[in-house]
Every structure is written in C-alpha cells, then in structure tokens.
Amino acid sequence: MPATHSALTHDIHDRFRAPILKQSGISLSQAKTSMIEQRLRRRVVENGFSKIEHYLSALLSGKLGAPEMDMAVDMITTNTTSFFRExxxxxxxxxxxxxxxxxxxxxxxxxxxxxxxxxxxxxxxxxxxxxxxxxxxxxxxxxxxxxxxxxxxxxxxxxxxxxYNADQIDQIAPELRQRYTMVSTAPEQAHLARIxxxxxxxxxxxxxxxxxxxxxxxxxxxxxxxxxxxxxxxxxxxxxxxxxxxxxxxxxxxxxxxxxxxxxxxxxxxxxxxxxxxxxxx
Ligand SMILES: C[S@@+](CC[C@H](N)C(=O)[O-])C[C@H]1O[C@@H](n2cnc3c(N)ncnc32)[C@H](O)[C@@H]1O
Missing domain, CATH: 3.40.50.150 (Vaccinia Virus protein VP39)
Incomplete structure (x- = not known):
C-alpha cells in the first residue's frame, strides 16, 4: 500500500466534512472516504507529507493556509462532463x-x-x-x-x-465538430482541438x-x-x-x-x- 494511502480515521473524515460542506455545499458521506484519499493524494505529496491524516490535520488547523483549503475543495469536486451530455x-x-x-x-x-x-x-x-x-x-x-x-x-x-482532447470532441457530431472546432497544425498538438x-x-x-x-x-x-x-x-x-x-x-x-x-x-x-x-x- 502506498504511504499516502492509509485509511482515514472517522474523526478526520468528520472534521474534513464540515469545511467542505461550508465552502462548497458538497456533502461527503463516510462512503466517500476512499475517494477523498485518492483525490487528495497529490496534495499530500506536494505538501511534503507521507500520510493523508497528517496533511488533513495541518490543513484543518489552518497551517497550510486558505489557498491550500481552496485547492483541497477543488480536488474533491467531481467535474465529469461531456459535449451533448443528456x-x-x-x-x-x-x-x-x-x-x-x-x-x-x-x-x-x-x-x-x-x-x-x-x-x-x-x-x-x-x-x-x-x-x-x-x-x-x-x-x-x-x-x-x-x-x-x-x-x-x-x-x-x-x-x-x-x-479539449480529441476523445472529448468525438462526442460532437462530425458536421458540428468540423464547423465549431479547429485542430492545431502542430503535430505535437494533433490530439487537441479548440472551440x-x-x-x-x-x-x-x-x-x-x-x-x-x-x-x-x-x-x-x-x-x-x-x-x-x-x-x-x-x-x-x-x-x-x-x-x-x-x-x-x-x-x-x-x-x-x-x-x-x-x-x-x-x-x-x-x-x-x-x-x-x-x-x-x-
Ligand atoms: C459533475 S460536474 C457537472 C458539469 C455539467 N453541468 C454537466 O452536467 O456535464 C459538477 C460541477 O459542479 C461544480 N460545483 C460543485 N459545487 C459547486 C458549488 N457550490 N458552486 C458551483 N459549482 C459547484 C463542480 O466544480 C463541477 O465542475
């Protein structure tokens, strides 16, 4: 098991839940514990911690500052979306x-x-x-x-x-894709398209x-x-x-x-x- 991937204690989860709820309205149940661990893993490492508990304790005590809290909230949000969804x-x-x-x-x-x-x-x-x-x-x-x-x-x-990546714009019908997106001529950007x-x-x-x-x-x-x-x-x-x-x-x-x-x-x-x-x- 990687060093950062340890089970969150209920206490830390409960303490983290409150600021997330306050800042974003997002309600995190205990069932979301492993999601929290997974999404914050990079923040844990980038802030020099080996365990998520230590990162969260520092975050919740305010030692890491408000911008880090914003970043943590940002990491917790689910941003899944697609063109022509529903x-x-x-x-x-x-x-x-x-x-x-x-x-x-x-x-x-x-x-x-x-x-x-x-x-x-x-x-x-x-x-x-x-x-x-x-x-x-x-x-x-x-x-x-x-x-x-x-x-x-x-x-x-x-x-x-x-x-957007090519696989994202694939969700757009070919005719519209051709009309409303453009692909870069640079070979290293061939996988990208811009509106x-x-x-x-x-x-x-x-x-x-x-x-x-x-x-x-x-x-x-x-x-x-x-x-x-x-x-x-x-x-x-x-x-x-x-x-x-x-x-x-x-x-x-x-x-x-x-x-x-x-x-x-x-x-x-x-x-x-x-x-x-x-x-x-x-
Ligand atoms: C799953 S995406 C949905 C995107 C798009 N509406 C769709 O249906 O494809 C949810 C988005 O809601 C945003 N979100 C979550 N809480 C929010 C809040 N309190 N205020 C504004 N946006 C929020 C997240 O950052 C995320 O980008």
Missing amino acids: KQHFDYLSDVLLPKMLAERRTPLPRLKFWSAASSEGAEAFTLAMVLAEAQRHGKRFDWAILGTDLSSRMVAKARKGI VPELRAKVQFKQMNLMAPSYPVDHGIDVIFLRNVLIYFRLEDRQKVVEHLMHHIRPGGYLFVGHSEGMSVQCAGLEQIKSTILRKTP
Whole structure:
C-alpha cells in the first residue's frame, strides 16, 4: 500500500466534512472516504507529507493556509462532463423551446441569455453555443449570450481556453465538430482541438459558488442549465440553490436539471414541464 494511502480515521473524515460542506455545499458521506484519499493524494505529496491524516490535520488547523483549503475543495469536486451530455435536453431546446421563446418575443432581434450554472470545463456551455449557432444558421433571427460559472477556478480557467482532447470532441457530431472546432497544425498538438473563436467570443466563464449569499449574475436569464451538481448537495441546500436561481430566471424562462435530479426540485413559481425541465411562471 502506498504511504499516502492509509485509511482515514472517522474523526478526520468528520472534521474534513464540515469545511467542505461550508465552502462548497458538497456533502461527503463516510462512503466517500476512499475517494477523498485518492483525490487528495497529490496534495499530500506536494505538501511534503507521507500520510493523508497528517496533511488533513495541518490543513484543518489552518497551517497550510486558505489557498491550500481552496485547492483541497477543488480536488474533491467531481467535474465529469461531456459535449451533448443528456442530448435530449439540447434536442428539446432547439426543436421546441427555442421556436417558442422566439415566437413570444416581439422585438425584431431578440437577445436570449443562457447560464450554465455548474459549467465544469465548459462542454455544456459550448454545446449550447453550437445548438444556438446552428439555429441561427438555419434562419432563426436572434442574438444570444452564454455565461458559464463553476466553483472550481481550475475548471473555469480550462473552460476559458476552450481546448479539449480529441476523445472529448468525438462526442460532437462530425458536421458540428468540423464547423465549431479547429485542430492545431502542430503535430505535437494533433490530439487537441479548440472551440472556434466565434463561439468563444459569445461564451463567458466566471468562478462562482452556488452556496454564496448572492450571485453576481443578471436577472432575466432565459434558460439556466443546473445539471449534475444538485446531487452533491443536501436536500435543504438543493432547495436554497433552486430558489435562489429562480430569481435570476425571467418570467416564462426555463431551468434544466440533470436526469437524476428532477425529483429533488420543487419550488413555488416553477412548474415541471418535463421530468427534468421546469418553467418559471410567466
Ligand atoms: C459533475 S460536474 C457537472 C458539469 C455539467 N453541468 C454537466 O452536467 O456535464 C459538477 C460541477 O459542479 C461544480 N460545483 C460543485 N459545487 C459547486 C458549488 N457550490 N458552486 C458551483 N459549482 C459547484 C463542480 O466544480 C463541477 O465542475
């Protein structure tokens, strides 16, 4: 067994759980002990410890400083994402909701605002961008902007670059991949692809904690994607986050949640129109 891979004591796990919960809303059960050990292994070594218990004790006593705590929280977050994840959401948006939203607007060039509220490394926000750009290409007249926010500064920095591995962009249909991503001509970067500048210019990324008391984001958002993040929160925090986000949705706008999260969202003023899609009362 490697030196850093020792079983966490319940005491340390319990003490670590509280700051993680406070800082991110992420609720870590005892079942997550080995995940914690695995994800923090690099931090343990980089801080010169051989045992995770010693690293956590130093971290929790404040000896390693606040930036190290931020980094530890960052390591604990699950950032799994992909392009066109839960594709039926994007199909429904482009086939049903987009025509409906545009028909409801009276202005000649409506401007729609989208928010990917746990955007990880940006695949969800750029998928949205591709869907919207395609709608424009097919003759829909509107302008749009997308905001992506995430707790993890590391993920936000990656999203801003808009650079992905070949296996990640394989999830995009070939025609869209060809239109909206570009591959470097440098042989050593042949495994990488970048989102085209025209899309990157319309997608902004910011670090933001969903547990914060206020969100520095516009009100009047047309569609919020809040997918695959509520599952990490306690029920009461899920409720708080949804209520908070609801104030940022324009009347008649939509909230999308992940496929396993629909049941956990109940909020006065939000009507469930599909198991994972809610609409704010117009
Ligand atoms: C599993 S990813 C989901 C990404 C994307 N929404 C999707 O469905 O593919 C969850 C993301 O939520 C972020 N997250 C966790 N807690 C958060 C919080 N309190 N505020 C903002 N983002 C948070 C994590 O950093 C992570 O990138």
